[in-house]
Amino acid sequence: MKPSIAVTGLGIVAPGGIGVKAAWERLLSGVPTAARDPELEGMPVDFSCRIDDDAIAARLGRGLRWRTDRFIQFAVIAAREAVDDAGLYPEEWDGDRVGVVIGVGGSAMAHPGEYTKLMEGRFGAMTPSLVARSQPGMAAGEVSIDLGARGPLLTTSTNCTSGASGIAMAKLLLDSGACDIVVVGGAESARNTWGSAAFWRMGALSTRCDDPAAASRPFDADRDGFVLSEGAGVLVLEREEHARARRARVYARLAGQALSGDAHHCVAPEPGGAGAVRAMRAAIADAGLTPADIDHVNAHGTSTTLNDIAEHLALRAVFGTPPPVTANKGVFGHAIAGGSAMEAAFSVLSLHQRVVPPTANLRRQDPEIDLDVVAGEPRCAALRSVLSNSVGFGGHNTALVFTAP
Amino acid sequence: MTDQPLVARLEALLRDHFEIAPEAVRPDATFRELEIDSLAMAEILAILEDEDGIVLPPTLPGLGGDTTLADGFRIIAEAAAETQGETAGAAR
Numbered sequence: 179m180k181p182s183i184a185v186t187g188l189g190i191v192a193p194g195g196i197g198v199k200a201a202w203e204r205l206l207s208g209v210p211t212a213a214r215d216p217e218l219e220g221m222p223v224d225f226s227c228r229i230d231d232d233a234i235a236a237r238l239g240r241g242l243r244w245r246t247d248r249f250i251q252f253a254v255i256a257a258r259e260a261v262d263d264a265g266l267y268p269e270e271w272d273g274d275r276v277g278v279v280i281g282v283g284g285s286a287m288a289h290p291g292e293y294t295k296l297m298e299g300r301f302g303a304m305t306p307s308l309v310a311r312s313q314p315g316m317a318a319g320e321v322s323i324d325l326g327a328r329g330p331l332l333t334t335s336t337n338c339t340s341g342a343s344g345i346a347m348a349k350l351l352l353d354s355g356a357c358d359i360v361v362v363g364g365a366e367s368a369r370n371t372w373g374s375a376a377f378w379r380m381g382a383l384s385t386r387c388d389d390p391a392a393a394s395r396p397f398d399a400d401r402d403g404f405v406l407s408e409g410a411g412v413l414v415l416e417r418e419e420h421a422r423a424r425r426a427r428v429y430a431r432l433a434g435q436a437l438s439g440d441a442h443h444c445v446a447p448e449p450g451g452a453g454a455v456r457a458m459r460a461a462i463a464d465a466g467l468t469p470a471d472i473d474h475v476n477a478h479g480t481s482t483t484l485n486d487i488a489e490h491l492a493l494r495a496v497f498g499t500p501p502p503v504t505a506n507k508g509v510f511g512h513a514i515a516g517g518s519a520m521e522a523a524f525s526v527l528s529l530h531q532r533v534v535p536p537t538a539n540l541r542r543q544d545p546e547i548d549l550d551v552v553a554g555e556p557r558c559a560a561l562r563s564v565l566s567n568s569v570g571f572g573g574h575n576t577a578l579v580f581t582a583p
Numbered sequence: 584m585t586d587q588p589l590v591a592r593l594e595a596l597l598r599d600h601f602e603i604a605p606e607a608v609r610p611d612a613t614f615r616e617l618e619i620d621s622l623a624m625a626e627i628l629a630i631l632e633d634e635d636g637i638v639l640p641p642t643l644p645g646l647g648g649d650t651t652l653a654d655g656f657r658i659i660a661e662a663a664a665e666t667q668g669e670t671a672g673a674a675r
Contacts (some may be wrong), residue, residue: 240602244626295633302641303633306625351600 180353184421184428184583187414188266188523189363192510193227196237197259201520202527205509208536209251211531212390212405212433212440212511215369223378225390226369227407227511228483245307246320247288252410252516252565253280253317253365261325261361264414277357278322278464279348280412281340281364282314283514283570287372300361300412317365329357336437338512340364341411341519346435348415353441358420363412364519368512372407379498381443394512395539396479397486397551404480407511410520413526418583428583429455430526432464434565440573446484453490453575458496458567465563469497472579473561475536476525478514478569479505485569490547492567498543504528504552508538516563518568518576525566525580533558586660592635593656596627614655615648627659637663 183301188198194211195201204211215226229252237255246254257278261268261464289312295304310316314332330351334344341364348362368377377383384393384403394405414430421428438460440453447453462469475497478489493500506521513520528534533556540553566578597603603617608631613626631637639662647657 240604244601245622300633302638303629305629306622310622 182385182418183349183352183415183432184418185385185413185430185432185526185580186416186421186426186428187262187266188429188526189258189260189263189412190410190520190561191229191256192409192520193229196229196233196255198263199521201424202524205506205524205535206510206533208538208554209522210391210394210509210538212393214390218371218374219547221371221374223374223383223385224387225393225405226374226399227405229408232315232453238282245310246316248309248367248408249282249283249285249365249410250311252367252408253321253363253412256363256365256412257321257325257361257365260414263291264415264570266359268327271359273326273328275329275358276325276327277331277348277351277360278318278325278327278350279332279334279344279362280318280321281334281336281342281344281515281519282317282448283340283366284368285312285314285566288367288370291372300490315507321361324359327361336353336570336574336576337572338514339518339568339574339576340515340549341517342566342568342576342578343437343574344519344521345432345522345578346437349432349554352415352417359410359414359416361414364515365410366514367404367408368517370515371414377406377409392539394481394508396481396508396537397489397543397547397549397561398540398573399542399544401481401483401486403482404507407512407517408512409513409516409520411521411523412518419577430529430580431583432578433581434461434463434467434579436460436464436577438575440575442573447488447569448573449488451488451495453573454492454567455495457490457575457577458565460578461565465579465581467563467579470495472565473501473559474528474564475500475503476521476528476564477503477505478567479507479537481507484553486544487546490549491567493518500549500556502534502552504534505537508540511577521568522566522578525564525578529561529580529582532560566576586664589663590656593627593659594656596630602625608652610651610653612652613649614652620648630632631663639663
């Protein structure tokens with residue numbers, strides 16, 4: 179018998195909303211965060227969903243910025259918020275029983291200056307922090323140091339699903355008894371010059387430079403690609419027995435998880451979404467539920483032509499008539515690992531607050547997409563279970579099922 | 584007498600780059616007290632090379648966690664004077 183896993187804390191660092199309250203209110207408002215990005219001036223795609231630098235500096239405090247890249251800073255800030263939200267005190271907890279899992283899709287992208295020094299042979303001028311600031315495993319490492327969490331320490335890197343797959347792995351750690359608490363999520367900053375050029379060149383980005391706010395439009399007929407973003411989402415997961423013993427507030431249960439692979443194409447989804455279908459079905463079964471029990475789907479919804487069609491077909495295959503769907507990327511763009519982690523946190527908030535946030539920019543739903551996509555206004559609904567779906571390049575699929583406590 | 588512009592430069596690095604409280608940057612403080620470990624010390628030397636053109640050896644004897652800022656700045660300044668002299672000599 180697997181233990182029941184409780185979600186007891188949330189932390190979010192998102193464009194237009196640092197902290198769970200600000201990010202959730204921004205999401206419910208349906209107002210997109212995409213805007214021209216000064217760092218991307220003169221590039222083919224010169225807009226993104228960007229987090230304010232000063233706000234990050236103010237939250238982080240002194241002394242960590244010189245040796246950490248933005249994705250690490252987001253992870254540390256979101257983890258502190260989640261732990262505080264859970265009513266946990268790192269100075270009091272048994273740190274050996276607290277794990278940290280942070281998903282990171284890619285990193286080491288934000289250093290054109292260091293690569294220039296390398297090309298010029300100016301080796302002594304290269305920052306010695308380059309390894310410590312840019313390797314994917316450093317987000318979990320810095321969170322562990324910051325919190326004094328000495329249990330299992332793990333990084334998941336499954337492209338766009340890295341945050342969600344981290345949450346899935348955290349559940350396995352708790353199921354196995356390896357620890358009592360896991361601080362888990364995903365963090366990414368992909369809206370740098372490298373990311374913008376590289377994703378544009380492969381044809382994945384929206385090029386709606388004349389109207390950035392309207393660029394990320396999941397499931398809309400006029401969508402033309404995704405919008406680069408950044409941020410982090412962190413959940414505190416613990417064995418429910420542990421949470422109840424300390425009288426913690428339980429937002430939701432993480433009832434089921436599953437991963438699958440497409441084995442189809444390097445960056446295109448399997449056209450019918452077969453990999454996503456397998457992950458969703460397995461996660462629902464892992465939760466001991468049937469598709470009819472799922473009241474809401476927080477979709478991956480990237481706003482690319484291929485993803486949204488394939489995800490639609492996957493949802494039809496799993497559910498027949500799927501429950502109400504939303505896509506958070508309309509407001510926040512695509513924050514890669516940070517996105518799938520934030521979307522898990524928002525799924526938990528939907529359950530807890532009994533409301534489905536609207537999908538921004540859905541003006542004219544793609545006639546090929548037969549889904550009940552929540553748009554315009556938040557929709558109130560007594561939700562008992564929510565599925566968060568994530569897919570990624572390489573044929574990575576992760577599905578998570580959260581249920582009301 | 585330690586090179587005054589270089590001392591001012593190093594003090595500014597500690598305040599601005601490493602975000603150390605200005606009041607903590609005192610001559611008698613040790614690098615350890617300011618949480619300047621070997622990685623951070625290497626960062627100081629890399630910045631001097633990158634932005635100031637002062638090329639120093641990767642490590643400097645006598646410079647460690649228990650060194651005070653006054654002694655550390657003197658060691659860096661002496662090494663800088665030596666390498667700058669070599670550079671000047673090579674140029675001739």
